[in-house]
Amino acid sequence: MTEPHRFTSIMNCLTRITRQIVQQTSCYSQGQIYVLPLLMSVLPGIDLNDFDKTSITLDFFDTIFMLITCADCSSAVQTRNDLSDVIQEKITQCFTGAFLSPKVRKIVASLVQAMVTGNPIETIKYLLPQTCQFIKKIINNMERTVLLTDCKGDIELTWFLILFSELVRARGDVLLNYKSMIISIFHQCIHIIHKDSYQAIAQAATNVLQSLSNVYPIDDRSTIDNKNVLSVRTWGQSVDFDRLQIQYHIPNADEIDFACEFIETFIYPELTSLNENILTMSNDERLRSLTIILYIAIGCLRMVPRIDSKHVSDFMLSVVSTSSNPQFQCSIYPKEPKFRENLRMRLYIDIGHLLGRCNDGKSFGRCFINENSTS
Structure with a gap:
C-alpha cells in the first residue's frame, strides 16, 4: 500500500484473474475463502490523493462484484425478508433531503438510479410522492415572477428536480400510475429560468419519454433467488447466452398515449412561443426554450416516422469505396x-x-440552434 507503483501492478493482475479466484474448481478450491479478506485488504487503495490508485481499486471492486452474488447471511434473514417501517422511513428521509454540493448530488443521483433500476415499484412508491410534494412546496412559497426572472435559482429546488429526473427513469408501466403527478410537476417547473433547474426538468422529459416508448431489458439476471442453493457455488460461473431469459419492456397502448399526450402538451407551446417572441426573448429564455425542445425531441423522435422525400436524381457517388x-x-x-x-x-x-x-445581435441563440439541429 505504501508503494503505489507496485500496488497498481498487483491490482491490475488481480483484476484479470478474479474469475479464477472466486470460482470453485477442483484445481483451486480455496480461492473463495480469500475473497472477503482480499476485499478488506485493498479497501485502503481508495486514496483521494492518488487518482490512479483509486481508479484501479474501484475497477477491481467492479469486476469482482460482477462475478459474485452478495447475500445477507445474518440472522435477520430468518426474522423477515422485507424492510421494516423504520428502515423505509430512514431511506426516504435520506434521499429526499437537500444535497447542496454538486459532487454529492451526482453520487446520490447514481444511487437513486440504481434503486430505480433494481426495484422501480417500491422506489417510486416511497420517493416520488415526497419529492413532488417538496417541489410544489418550494414553488408555492416563491413568487412566480421570481421563477421566471431569477437566474440564480433555488439550490434546494434544483436538487429535488434532479432527484425527480432520476426517479422518472422507472419503467413505463410504473410511471403510468403517477401520470397526473408527473404532468403537474412539468406544468409548474418547465418555465423556470435558472439554468441548472431547467436542464434537470429537460433531462426528466427525456427520461419520461424514453421510459415510455423505448424497448429495454428490465431483468437480465443470470441467477434466480433460490433458498435451497448456496449462492457461493455460483460464483464466477459463466452463462450460456442461449439460456438467458431476459425480460424486456415493450411499450403498451397506454404508455404510447401518455407519451403522445406529453409531447403535444409541452413541445408545441415552446415552438409557438419561439416563433412569436424570438426577437424579444432574452438569451436565458431562448436557451431554456430550446433546451426543452431539444430534450423532448431526443426522447420522442424514435416514435416519429422519417420525413418522406423524393429520391435525389443525378446523385454523385463517392469515389471512396464504402459498404x-x-x-x-x-x-x-x-x-x-x-x-x-x-x-x-x-x-x-x-x-x-x-x-x-435571428439577426447578428442574436448570434448566441443562432449558435445554439445550429448545435441542436445537428444533434
Whole structure:
C-alpha cells in the first residue's frame, strides 16, 4: 500500500484473474475463502490523493462484484425478508433531503438510479410522492415572477428536480400510475429560468419519454433467488447466452398515449412561443426554450416516422469505396403513435425560420440552434 507503483501492478493482475479466484474448481478450491479478506485488504487503495490508485481499486471492486452474488447471511434473514417501517422511513428521509454540493448530488443521483433500476415499484412508491410534494412546496412559497426572472435559482429546488429526473427513469408501466403527478410537476417547473433547474426538468422529459416508448431489458439476471442453493457455488460461473431469459419492456397502448399526450402538451407551446417572441426573448429564455425542445425531441423522435422525400436524381457517388447495410425498421408499438403532424418536419421548418429571423445581435441563440439541429 505504501508503494503505489507496485500496488497498481498487483491490482491490475488481480483484476484479470478474479474469475479464477472466486470460482470453485477442483484445481483451486480455496480461492473463495480469500475473497472477503482480499476485499478488506485493498479497501485502503481508495486514496483521494492518488487518482490512479483509486481508479484501479474501484475497477477491481467492479469486476469482482460482477462475478459474485452478495447475500445477507445474518440472522435477520430468518426474522423477515422485507424492510421494516423504520428502515423505509430512514431511506426516504435520506434521499429526499437537500444535497447542496454538486459532487454529492451526482453520487446520490447514481444511487437513486440504481434503486430505480433494481426495484422501480417500491422506489417510486416511497420517493416520488415526497419529492413532488417538496417541489410544489418550494414553488408555492416563491413568487412566480421570481421563477421566471431569477437566474440564480433555488439550490434546494434544483436538487429535488434532479432527484425527480432520476426517479422518472422507472419503467413505463410504473410511471403510468403517477401520470397526473408527473404532468403537474412539468406544468409548474418547465418555465423556470435558472439554468441548472431547467436542464434537470429537460433531462426528466427525456427520461419520461424514453421510459415510455423505448424497448429495454428490465431483468437480465443470470441467477434466480433460490433458498435451497448456496449462492457461493455460483460464483464466477459463466452463462450460456442461449439460456438467458431476459425480460424486456415493450411499450403498451397506454404508455404510447401518455407519451403522445406529453409531447403535444409541452413541445408545441415552446415552438409557438419561439416563433412569436424570438426577437424579444432574452438569451436565458431562448436557451431554456430550446433546451426543452431539444430534450423532448431526443426522447420522442424514435416514435416519429422519417420525413418522406423524393429520391435525389443525378446523385454523385463517392469515389471512396464504402459498404453499409441498410437498416430495416419495423414497428414495435401495439398502436401507431398519433401526432397532429410529422414532428421531424415541424422541427426542421421551425429551426429554419428561427435561423432566418435571428439577426447578428442574436448570434448566441443562432449558435445554439445550429448545435441542436445537428444533434
